[in-house]
Amino acid sequence: DAEITQSPRHKITETGRQVTLACHQTWNHNNMFWYRQDLGHGLRLIHYSYGVHDTNKGEVSDGYSVSRSNTEDLPLTLESAASSQTSVYFCASSARAGEVDIQYFGAGTRLSVL
Amino acid sequence: GDSVTQMEGPVTLSEEAFLTINCTYTATGYPSLFWYVQYPGEGLQLLLKATKADDKGSNKGFEATYRKETTSFHLEKGSVQVSDSAVYFCALIIGSKLTFGTGTRLQVTL
Numbered sequence: 001d002a003e004i005t006q007s008p009r010h011k012i013t014e015t016g017r018q019v020t021l022a023c024h025q026t027w028n029h030n031n032m033f034w035y036r037q038d039l040g041h042g043l044r045l046i047h048y049s050y051g052v053h054d055t056n057k058g059e060v061s062d063g064y065s066v067s068r069s070n071t072e073d074l075p076l077t078l079e080s081a082a083s084s085q086t087s088v089y090f091c092a093s094s095a096r097a098g099e100v101d102i103q104y105f106g107a108g109t110r111l112s113v114l
Numbered sequence: 115g116d117s118v119t120q121m122e123g124p125v126t127l128s129e130e131a132f133l134t135i136n137c138t139y140t141a142t143g144y145p146s147l148f149w150y151v152q153y154p155g156e157g158l159q160l161l162l163k164a165t166k167a168d169d170k171g172s173n174k175g176f177e178a179t180y181r182k183e184t185t186s187f188h189l190e191k192g193s194v195q196v197s198d199s200a201v202y203f204c205a206l207i208i209g210s211k212l213t214f215g216t217g218t219r220l221q222v223t224l
Contacts, residue, residue, distance in 0.1 A: 042214040100146040105157035
């Protein structure tokens, strides 16, 4: 079955370190997204991509970057991790279903920055 | 900008009770509306959707009706089960961008 996988599922890092979270989907979807989930905020969009070599900033993009070198992968990099980036991170990809895009989510990565 | 407001949780119900989780939205365009569910330790799963006014989305006994006049999309279920315990997110989409509410935790007890 096609799926979307995130790795690692849990990560502990130190302030100032560079961290990369992986996201891989096998549906061949063009659109991919990264969100962070924090209590009281729901999910907030960090970055998104509509295809290979396309990347766009979301509402909370400061301190994060993405690159899209192929259809399957959209890695999220924290350039210099900060304690404020402790969160649960979700990757999603989307496909058209009739009149609307449907997003499909990975299981998430729990990141702690100490 | 676009926004979604849903009722604060947690909501605690006994098994077989009736569930309502309120959701209202503000949008600059004409959105489609969703309810997503997140079980413990998992990602979000699409529960149901509605793409135009007066549409009713339904799945697994849950229902929600797209009410344009009240900008609402309230989630209902007639008889909840312990297995329905999860966090429920209301969301809207315009184009390809999803905007989420803050989530409502539902706890169902025996």
